[in-house]
Amino acid sequence: MNENQGDITILVVDDDIDVREQMQFQLEAAGYNVVTAEGQIPAEKLLETMKPDLAIVDLMMEHVDGGFALSYHIKKIDQNIPVLLITGVTAETGFEFDAQTAEEQSWIKADALLPKPIRYEQLIGKVKKLLNR
Amino acid sequence: MEILNVLVVDDEPGMRSGIERVLRNVSFTLPDIDKEVSISLTQAEDGEKAMEMIAAQRPDLLLLDHHLPGISGMEILEQVIGDSAQSPEMLAVMITAYASLETAVSATKRGAYDFLAKPFTPQELKATVRKAARHLILQREARRLAEEKRQVRFQFISVLAHELKAPLGAIDGYLNLMQDRVAGDQLDAYDKMIGRCAARLDGMQKLIYDLLDLTRIESGQKNRQIEAVDFRELAEQSIESYTTLAAQRDIAIELYVDSPVPMTIDRGELEIILNNLISNAVKYNCDSGRVDITCDAADGAVTITVSDTGIGMAPEDVEKLFGEFTRIKNSKTQNILGSGLGLSILKKLAQLNGGDVSVTSEIDQGTTFTVTLAQHQPIDEAAE
Numbered sequence: 234m235n236e237n238q239g240d241i242t243i244l245v246v247d248d249d250i251d252v253r254e255q256m257q258f259q260l261e262a263a264g265y266n267v268v269t270a271e272g273q274i275p276a277e278k279l280l281e282t283m284k285p286d287l288a289i290v291d292l293m294m295e296h297v298d299g300g301f302a303l304s305y306h307i308k309k310i311d312q313n314i315p316v317l318l319i320t321g322v323t324a325e326t327g328f329e330f331d332a333q334t335a336e337e338q339s340w341i342k343a344d345a346l347l348p349k350p351i352r353y354e355q356l357i358g359k360v361k362k363l364l365n366r
Numbered sequence: 367m368e369i370l371n372v373l374v375v376d377d378e379p380g381m382r383s384g385i386e387r388v389l390r391n392v393s394f395t396l397p398d399i400d401k402e403v404s405i406s407l408t409q410a411e412d413g414e415k416a417m418e419m420i421a422a423q424r425p426d427l428l429l430l431d432h433h434l435p436g437i438s439g440m441e442i443l444e445q446v447i448g449d450s451a452q453s454p455e456m457l458a459v460m461i462t463a464y465a466s467l468e469t470a471v472s473a474t475k476r477g478a479y480d481f482l483a484k485p486f487t488p489q490e491l492k493a494t495v496r497k498a499a500r501h502l503i504l505q506r507e508a509r510r511l512a513e514e515k516r517q518v519r520f521q522f523i524s525v526l527a528h529e530l531k532a533p534l535g536a537i538d539g540y541l542n543l544m545q546d547r548v549a550g551d552q553l554d555a556y557d558k559m560i561g562r563c564a565a566r567l568d569g570m571q572k573l574i575y576d577l578l579d580l581t582r583i584e585s586g587q588k589n590r591q592i593e594a595v596d597f598r599e600l601a602e603q604s605i606e607s608y609t610t611l612a613a614q615r616d617i618a619i620e621l622y623v624d625s626p627v628p629m630t631i632d633r634g635e636l637e638i639i640l641n642n643l644i645s646n647a648v649k650y651n652c653d654s655g656r657v658d659i660t661c662d663a664a665d666g667a668v669t670i671t672v673s674d675t676g677i678g679m680a681p682e683d684v685e686k687l688f689g690e691f692t693r694i695k696n697s698k699t700q701n702i703l704g705s706g707l708g709l710s711i712l713k714k715l716a717q718l719n720g721g722d723v724s725v726t727s728e729i730d731q732g733t734t735f736t737v738t739l740a741q742h743q744p745i746d747e748a749a750e
Contacts, residue, residue: 251536251562255543258555261547350538353546 241364242266244285246276246303246321249257256289256351263357273299285314287363290343292320304343315363318343319351367393368403370499371546373425375409375416375442377434378460382409382485386427388488389495399507403499412439420446427498428458429482432469440476447477455506459500525691529573529706558631573705579638580707581654583714586628590632593741597627597636597661597668604640604657612648612657619657620645627663630742635715642712643672643735649704651676667721668741673734687725688713712737719743 243265245256253269260267268285270276276290289309292300304316344360369734371729374385386407391623393404408425410416420442428446432439439460447458457479462469470481479501484493540559549555598621605619612619629636647657655675662669679687691706712735716723720740727733 249532249536251539251566254558254562255536255539258543258548258559262550350535350542352542353548 240266241286242268242283242337243360244279244283244288246300247267247291248272249291252291252349252351255329256356259353259356261350262353263360265360273303273306275279276303279363280307280310286312287315287317288359289317289319289360292318315345317363318345318346318360320346320348337340368401368503369406369425369500370403370428370495370502370746371406371408371417371426371497372427373408373410374429375413376429376436377411378431379411381413381431381461384493386492392495393493394496394499396496396503399500399503401503403496405495413439413442416442417445424456426456426502427495428456428494430458430478432460432462432473435574440473442477443473443478444729452482454504455509457502459494459498463750480638523689526577529691533570536566537563540586569705576705576707576711580714583711583718590744591634592632594628595629595631595633595636597663597670598623599626600633600636601640601659601661604637604641604644606676607641608644608648611645614692615651616654617646617648617651617657618655619648620659622658622660627661627668628741629668630745631719631739632743635719636739637716639670639712639737639739642708643670643737646675646735647672647674647707647733650674655732663741666741668739670737670739671734672737673732674733677726678729678731680731681727681730684725684727688723705748725737 243260245253245267246269247253248271250271253271257267268279268283270279272306287295288301290300290307300318304318307314307316308314308336344363347355347359372389372455374382376382376385386409389405389407393402395402402698408419412578413436416428417437418429419425428442430439430442434442441460447456458477459480459482460469460473460478461482461484462473463484473481479498480494482491483582486494540563543549544559585599601621601623605621607621627642645743651657651674656673657698658671658673660671688709690710713723716737716739720743721738724736726736
């Protein structure tokens, strides 16, 4: 466990309770504080009272563009909060996106994408990379 | 208004203009299928021209002279109709100079829909066109309905696949966490993960049972067994199977039925109806809530009401309630598992049994489902 990460707070937004639980387990095991919300609107409400160091957002919540809309909202609050978008899209539609190039990042308001299912090393690796920028 | 494009192929100018005169500005109604049809006419003086025109724009109906210079009427038939997989929506009527049986047989073999023997009267021409139009429009309607059905089926299967994948993904995720020993030596964290896996498996199992119910209902009721049953007895059994679940959350279930209510119905179907109603009333209740069940028999109908004191629904959610896989998602329902098929099944069964379902609901006050059923199902019908 990394004790020194206890003052870093990560917001996890997903409409599936089990995805939230699992990410909370993984992130807390790595020593982060975790706050969860079940959708775009509860997350926006939460953001009125707290500012996370990083946000992990599911792309497909109740509305198809819920994840995009929330990323945009977070970036408007503070451009420097890194946003990690979780996608189940690739597996279901074969449609792939990435947020590597500047052009892609300009319309996908996210700093990185992570496809489901989420493995521990991948998640923690991405989180560390985003926090260190 | 449907427009029927008719192409007349005849080498005699007199015949072409005669047909044109009869069919120009003709429109007719097909009352049995509630359609009005008008005709748009084009002409070709020989087979070569006709093939060109058909290639450019397929007409709906071909009035085809048997004797043509160059490509014959039969050859055109063979090429454009015989290949019927490619031209399911074009009909040909053969115009023959003499009504010989031989010509008729060989044209039919090549896919002609009908004949007109020269000379024919304007009435005969109109009647033939009308008959062909009716056939075409019915064919189109049937195809459109089949396509619609295919779409609905496809959508159902994609949503179903998603609903089956979600719990698998969740369980897979927990297994990975446990394999990685993410919680270290905190054993209660693993218990929690196992508990969630079990809950998602339960949900998946319920979905599969519901699917089987739905399939059974939709595949015709070959296995229906209409028999004499007592509503009260079945209701008591159903309540019994939910008492443990209800007791865990201190929910009281009360049946307000003083005497037996005889019904003639498929026992399994009534059980599904009752189980759906009662399990919903328990699931969507609040702790220490109530479930009240009443039943009235009058004028050959049985009216069942199941009221809960639960979380209720907004009016806009009530409207969506009976669709397949529509589950109301909000912070109050997020931990409640369901297949999203239960109410769709309930409605289908109620309608199958000569009744229907209605709902009244108020947020945080509760929901009342009212199901009406015919008290006695006709036994003969089920034996079919």
